Amino acid sequence: MKKNLAEFIGTFWLVFGGCGSALLAASFPALGIGFVGVALAFGLTVLTIAYSLGHISGAHLNPAVTIGLWAGGRHPAGEVLPYIISQIAGGLAAAAVLYFILTGNGSSIGTFAANGYDEYSPGKYSLSAAFVTETVMTFMFLMVILGATDERAPKGFAGIAIGLALTLIHLVSIPVTNTSVNPARSISQAVFVGGWAIAQLWLFIAAPILGALIAGVSYKFLNEKTSLKLPTTLEQTL
Secondary structure, three states: OHHHHHHHHHHHHHHHHHHHHHHHOOOOOOOOOHHHHHHHHHHHHHHHHHHHOHHHHOOOOOHHHHHHHHHOOOOOHHHHHHHHHHHHHHHHHHHHHHHHHHHHHOOOOOOOOOOOOHHHOOOOOOHHHHHHHHHHHHHHHHHHHHHHOOOOOOOOOHHHHHHHHHHHHHHHHHHHHOOOOOHHHHHHHHHHHOOHHHHOHHHHHHHHHHHHHHHHHHHHHHHOOOOOOOOOOOHHHO
């Protein structure tokens, strides 16, 4: 239960900090933080939770991360669904708070930082471009996570590597999809937008999970220890 609560709080912080920066500060008159600021905000949410709650739940904050870690043999199957439920609930709670704040001055929520493709992509990128982007970005995100948290990796730096990886991912992909790589983040915003956001939500669930599964299997393969025994006598070769 403590692990699930930590995932709820951590995902709340990711959605509130990341999407909140996009909604409230990205284009604020004369002081907007822009894409770079939003990218840093998402990275900082992961970095701060990794060091504050990571020792409790692992700080997944993302259903794709949980599934990828399971596929890589690093997370028990019995905890996958409870983690995912907690992450989605945390994201929805954050979106509800953002909705309340955003409408506090009479503004409409607009696109509410929801993820999209075609006409709802910031750069009007196609469905196929969005799918490839989300799959590849999530694959690389999981490779960084699996590698940085490996028992052979330098200790104490995983949160920095993972936070910076998410920052880099946003710097590249915000113009394409508004950056998901996280079904909980996408679901939380789409529920409040409705309509087109719900219709396109499938991509931001399927592509991150696909990328995470490929990464989990790939890292497990790369990490396997193999031993080669050479025959010592002629008889052993026959």
